[in-house]
Amino acid sequence: MTNFNQMDMDYKVDYLSELLAEQIRKFDDRYSNLSDTEKGSVKLGFHLDLADSNVTVTDELIEAVKVEFTSSPIIDMLIEYKQLNTVEITETQQVTLNKLEEGRKVSIVKFTEFGFPQLIHTVVQSVKVDRYAQYDNALYITHKPKRKRSNWVEIILPYQEVTVYEGWIDFDIDAISLTTITSNQHVTVKQSRYSSFDPRYMADIKSSLSISPLITINEKKEEITC
Known part of the structure; x- marks a missing residue:
């Protein structure tokens, strides 16, 4: 058709x-x-x-x-x-659309579906704001990950924090997200520092890197308690 x-x-x-x-x-x-x-x-x-x-x-x-x-x-x-069917684009989303232009090599830090951080080296193909389920302005990032032949699509919902860095950064994300419980010549046992989807993962990664993100999507602000 x-x-x-x-x-x-x-x-x-x-x-x-x-x-x-x-x-x-x-x-x-x-x-x-x-x-x-x-x-x-x-x-x-x-x-x-x-x-x-x-x-x-x-x-x-x-x-x-x-x-x-x-x-x-x-x-x-x-x-x-x-x-x-008109989708309203927020000011922050417009900044993201402007910065993530086609062909840009970036490193994306996001949660997996199980709630633990992952690092993706990729090349941006396109970015758009569109509806997804009950959300009126989800962010769609189409990209081609390093060593992959086909494009992937990340759908970022308004409550999901994702950090994007310029270029392909060399960073051991497991060193930040995992702690060693026991280790010997035969086996090493590690466990996650926090529970799944804990925002402290993202905070620890940002503080461990000496570079500023290109963009932080849906950045979570720390709550100040009295």
């Missing part, structure tokens, strides 16, 4: 018009003959079709539709869909 967002504008307008017409024909041949309930169903069905087709509604697209269909309900439906 052709990607809608790669179509030329005339084709996009015709495609959207036919999507709406299909929804209207489920009830009647004319939109003006529909009841308010039926019109609501048409709008919902149209919006679902837009989502299924991965349609990105831009101001340019809306203006092109206005030229072609001056009095059609499709205009208001597209405007409403755009408003519902």
Whole structure:
């Protein structure tokens, strides 16, 4: 199937018009003959079709539709869909988008799915802010890790702290996150310093490095108690 967002504008307008017409024909041949309930169903069905087709509604697209269909309900439906699907980017996220440009070699320090720190040497491919589950502004970092052939995607949610350093830093993350319990010529037993997802891991790593992070995403501030 052709990607809608790669179509030329005339084709996009015709495609959207036919999507709406299909929804209207489920009830009647004319939109003006529909009841308010039926019109609501048409709008919902149209919006679902837009989502299924991965349609990105831009101001340019809306203006092109206005030229072609001056009095059609499709205009208001597209405007409403755009408003519902607009992701607000925070000031901090904009800084991240600016700094993590394509081709930049970086070291990412983040928690694994089990809650312990890991270091990833990688090259940034792209960064965007988009929805994920119930979160309106998750950060998506597409990158190609060192010695890997394919891209990975890190989805960073608003409560997850991730630190990014310039270049590929030489750092033994286990030396910070693990402590040795016993060691002899046969075996060494280590355990984690803290429980999983403990913010002290990130604080210890930052204090152990002599360089400042390029960016800290969702940085956790220390609470001051009286």
